Amino acid sequence: MEFTIKAEKLTKSYGSLKALDQFDLSVGRGEIFGLLGSNGAGKSTALECILGTRKPDFGTSVILGMNPCKDRKKLFERVGVQFQETSYQDKIRVSELCEVTASLYRKPRDPKLLLHQFGLSDKFKVMVNDLSGGQKQRLFIVLALIPDPEVIFLDELTTGLDVRARRDVWNRILKLKEDGLTVLLTSHFMDEVEMLCDKIMILKNGKTVFEGTVKEAILNSPYDQLEDAYFYFTEEEKENESI
Amino acid sequence: MKAFRTLFQTECKLSLRGLDMFIFAICMPIIVFILLGIIYKDKPAFDGAGYTFVEQSFGAVSTIAICAGGVMGLPLVVSDYRKKHILKRFKVTPASPVLILAVQLSIYALYSFASLILVYAAGAIFFGFHLNGSILTFLAAYLLVMISMFSIGLLVGGIAPDIKTASAAASILYFPMLIFSGATLPYEIMPPALQKFSDIMPLTQGIKLLKAAALGSPVKESAVPVFFMIAIAILCTALSLRFFRWE
Numbered sequence: 001m002e003f004t005i006k007a008e009k010l011t012k013s014y015g016s017l018k019a020l021d022q023f024d025l026s027v028g029r030g031e032i033f034g035l036l037g038s039n040g041a042g043k044s045t046a047l048e049c050i051l052g053t054r055k056p057d058f059g060t061s062v063i064l065g066m067n068p069c070k071d072r073k074k075l076f077e078r079v080g081v082q083f084q085e086t087s088y089q090d091k092i093r094v095s096e097l098c099e100v101t102a103s104l105y106r107k108p109r110d111p112k113l114l115l116h117q118f119g120l121s122d123k124f125k126v127m128v129n130d131l132s133g134g135q136k137q138r139l140f141i142v143l144a145l146i147p148d149p150e151v152i153f154l155d156e157l158t159t160g161l162d163v164r165a166r167r168d169v170w171n172r173i174l175k176l177k178e179d180g181l182t183v184l185l186t187s188h189f190m191d192e193v194e195m196l197c198d199k200i201m202i203l204k205n206g207k208t209v210f211e212g213t214v215k216e217a218i219l220n221s222p223y224d225q226l227e228d229a230y231f232y233f234t235e236e237e238k239e240n241e242s243i
Numbered sequence: 244m245k246a247f248r249t250l251f252q253t254e255c256k257l258s259l260r261g262l263d264m265f266i267f268a269i270c271m272p273i274i275v276f277i278l279l280g281i282i283y284k285d286k287p288a289f290d291g292a293g294y295t296f297v298e299q300s301f302g303a304v305s306t307i308a309i310c311a312g313g314v315m316g317l318p319l320v321v322s323d324y325r326k327k328h329i330l331k332r333f334k335v336t337p338a339s340p341v342l343i344l345a346v347q348l349s350i351y352a353l354y355s356f357a358s359l360i361l362v363y364a365a366g367a368i369f370f371g372f373h374l375n376g377s378i379l380t381f382l383a384a385y386l387l388v389m390i391s392m393f394s395i396g397l398l399v400g401g402i403a404p405d406i407k408t409a410s411a412a413a414s415i416l417y418f419p420m421l422i423f424s425g426a427t428l429p430y431e432i433m434p435p436a437l438q439k440f441s442d443i444m445p446l447t448q449g450i451k452l453l454k455a456a457a458l459g460s461p462v463k464e465s466a467v468p469v470f471f472m473i474a475i476a477i478l479c480t481a482l483s484l485r486f487f488r489w490e
Contacts, residue, residue: 053334053490073337081335087328091260096253103249104338147336 002065004029004151004182010049010059012206019045021206023059027199032173032183034193037203038234043186044084046203047155050184051081063151077106080144084155084186086136088128094139095124098146105147114142117172119165133160141169145176152176154185158192170195190227202233209233246338250346258350264316268308268354273365275427276304280370288431294375294458296429301366301374302381302453303425306388308358310426310446312351313392314399314416320347321400322409330489340489348393355389376459384456384465388449391472394479395445401487420446445475 003026010023020042027033035043048054050061052068061068066075088097098111115121118138123131131139137160144152157173158166173183173196187193193200194214202210202217210217210233214226221229258264276297283296292299321344324330330340366372374381395416403409422428423437424446433441441447452468454460 051335053331072334073339076335077337079335081332083328083332085328087332089254089257089324089327089329091257092253096256100250100253101336103246104333104336106337 002029003027003062004031005033005050005061005063005184007046007050007061008059010046010056010061012045012049012054012056018206020049020056023049023206023208025050025201027182027184029182030177030180031198032177032185032196034197034200035184035186035203036188036193036200036230041203041234042206043203044155045206047153047184047186051153077147078150080147080149080152082140082144082152082154082157084159090129092128093124094120094126094128094131097128097139097143101143101146107148108146109148111142111146114145115139118142119168134162134165137161138165138169141172149181151182151184154183157185157187158189166192190225190230194226202230204234246342247346250343251349254343254346254350255353258316264311264351264354267311267315268358269361271311272304272307272358272362275307276300276362276365277369279304279429280366280372285370296431297366297370297372298375299431299454299458300429301362301372302455302457303429303450304427305359305362305385305453306392306424306446306450307421307426308355309385309389309392309449310417310420310424312354313389313396314420315396315413316351316354317347317393317396318400318403318409318413319406321397322403322406325488325490326406328490334489344397348397351393352389355385359385374457376456380462381453381456384452384469387469387472387476388446388453391445391449391476391479394476394483397487398479398483401483404488420444423447425450445471448472
């Protein structure tokens with residue numbers, strides 16, 4: 001099977017801390033894949049090593065059949081990325097940030113339409129700094145969708161969103177999935193993961209402690225809730241060693 | 244090209260919203276030049292000189308904008324955009340972080356040339372100033388000084404670990420050069436000891452070159468400053484290429 005995202009044996013250390021250890025990942029076309037784990041478990045490092053913004057000590061990553069470092073220009077015409085940290089200029093307006101982002105791509109989607117879909121139509125002329133946390137978060141998803149991507153990376157998709165906005169964003173993502181969008185996301189919310197993800201991977205101290213569907217995660221634990229299963233995989237030392 | 248144009252327009256707007264460059268690169272040089280004109284009127288540069296003190300000062304005042312953009316604006320914007328992960332964001336697009344650096348360099352170049360034209364215009368309107376030397380030579384010299392100063396700024400912004408360090412380094416470079424290189428306070432009225440100290444600053448050498456170009460002095464006399472400017476540009480660019488931190 002052709003994988004849209006394929007990472008093999010990605011390993012990254014910061015000093016003596018192993019942030020990512022022998023990380024393998026395969027995401028098929030049209031799949032929504034969720035990376036789970038506590039803060040510092042290595043989720044962001046994994047995303048960055050896959051994207052090539054961080055150089056792994058070891059291992060390879062391929063997206064859409066391309067090397068993210070060597071084929072960067074070609075690859076990122078077709079890939080959207082939403083990073084966790086804010087990354088925009090001071091005193092920039094929503095419209096300007098969208099226009100600048102669109103100008104970087106050959107065939108961008110209309111930012112106005114995307115802003116409308118994410119409930120930000122009336123914020124077009126507003127300073128990005130004046131948006132609420134949830135509005136900013138939605139704006140960054142819009143920015144990641146401007147290239148009309150085939151693959152999208154979302155680091156903490158709905159952090160800071162209210163219940164309604166979360167639901168709206170989920171529905172948008174599911175709709176995009178129907179059109180064949182492949183998604184790799186990180187999340188701290190079990191309901192979100194259950195709602196969206198075809199497959200999940202749980203990381204602990206840079207190591208993969210579980211990979212499979214949500215159902216399998218629950219079946220492989222003594223519990224019947226994903227959240228309990230998640231705690232089971234991330235907290236109990238002994239059982240983990242066999243996995 | 245579309246990306247460059249859009250980004251250039253947007254970054255220009257952002258820069259103007261910030262006002263600092265408008266004040267320090269556009270307004271300040273004009274005010275300094277007019278003040279010098281009011282103070283020195285048509286006094287000759289020295290007894291028996293064939294040109295006035297004001298004519299002699301034009302080259303110096305025209306570098307105020309270069310200094311503001313090169314060693315204050317550039318280091319701050321580069322370290323700020325790295326801190327905010329804007330450079331990193333460009334890495335996951337078909338463009339590259341080099342694009343936004345190129346845009347910033349162009350903006351500061353635009354400020355410098357705008358300031359040059361406005362200072363010249365102010366001089367021409369208020370006290371009939373005109374360039375004695377060749378305009379082309381002057382522009383070439385101006386460009387060289389600009390490249391040299393911008394390379395310093397790019398290096399400082401590129402290697403400073405955080406905004407605080409960048410801002411401290413920028414202040415250490417900017418304020419002494421602004422005051423003691425002759426850009427604002429005329430070099431000629433400084434005591435000899437201060438002139439010696441001033442001579443080691445890159446901008447002082449640049450100003451000597453521009454003065455010579457503005458007054459139409461023989462090219463030979465400017466060999467040392469030209470060499471100095473080129474050496475700084477090469478050194479800083481090489482160091483930037485080697486040590487620039489994108490994150």
